[in-house]
Amino acid sequence: MPEFSPVFREQLHDLFRWRRDVRHFRRDPLPEPVLDGLLRTACLAPSVGLSEPWRFVRVDDPHRRAAVRSDFARCNARALSDRAGVDAQRYARLKLAGLDDAPHHVAVLSHPEPAQGRGLGRGTMPQTTTWSTVMAIHTFWLAATAAGIGVGWVSIIDPERIKAMLDVDPALELVAYLCVGYPARPASTPELERRGWERRAPERREWIRR
Template sequence: MTQPQFDRTFCTQLDALFTWRRDVRHFQKTPLPEGVLDSLLHTACLAPSVGLSEPWRFVRVESADRRAAIRHNFARCNQAALEGHDGDNAQRYATLKLAGLDDAPHQIAVFCDTNPTQGRGLGRATMPETTLWSAVMAIHTFWLAAAARGIGVGWVSILNPQEAASTLCLDPDWSFLAYLCVGYPQQQRDTPELQEKGWEQRNPDRRKWIMR
């Protein structure tokens, strides 16, 4: 197969994709067309992985009972997080919508098989965490593929991971990594919502090399 040539127009569009990829919190309730999630999963599986171990496990959460349990998990953790802030920070936090759990039509849990037989241990002897990092790369690949199709992804990180894993009743050797809300966003943004609402700003120093 001949390697494609990625011209300047493509590179400009790719930069735009990185700019417009957002952590979405506000979703339309319309489900994605049939087959779109499968296509995104296939693209996610093109992500690099240590030893070609492909340790990611993507789980579609369709059960109403399990979704409700995740929602309760979030509510408890979110309330505890709110109580950890005071003054202006508490007020700002209270105004943030930190989950799309009520509206997003699709919910996906991502786990990592931290000691997969696939890959035969290559590259993990001194840094076993590389399986986790590989699974995160797959999440990012899924996220970019979704953004390129106008689909939003929101990563719900305010959860008790042990409780979430128990709710989803999966292999005890899998490590819970992420709970993703997926669907069409109510609004497209090229600026993080947290920045727009004054929670935090991007740091220009992060765009500079540290020299040693």
């Protein structure tokens, strides 16, 4: 294995700290080689049985994007109506503008039973294909952050409706819908923390011992 210097390890810690869920983007697109490079890096992620169950779909068609935006608006309105009082007011103030401004949309899907990997490691924990795809998403995210690129994970959508809009294999599982582009305002702390929605829990940094 290569030997990583203390300077590199400190920079790696900075990378983790600066990896944020970006909600505000500049509209200028990424160079194609940069976007392709992020995909290649994402595919270095570990996967159960070397199954590589992830499928990355670029959503470039404006009509499909508009349909996704419409589904988000519907789901977001329902989420707001399910809240009450101060919590509803706080939720309404959150600015979820990534779908409007981000120059690139990427849907990430996972194959629940890929032939690749021949089922190794999935007999007792079949969810490991989904978890492997999440590892690829995180690898993509870290590589993007290292290149000064922001990523936002849109989860307020209906997965089955989105799959139909994208005309993908119905057997695939939609794991993430990502907004990708240069961040409008980079920050080392989560926006939800800055807006008073939630804060990190110090006790999560301690081992649970048994």
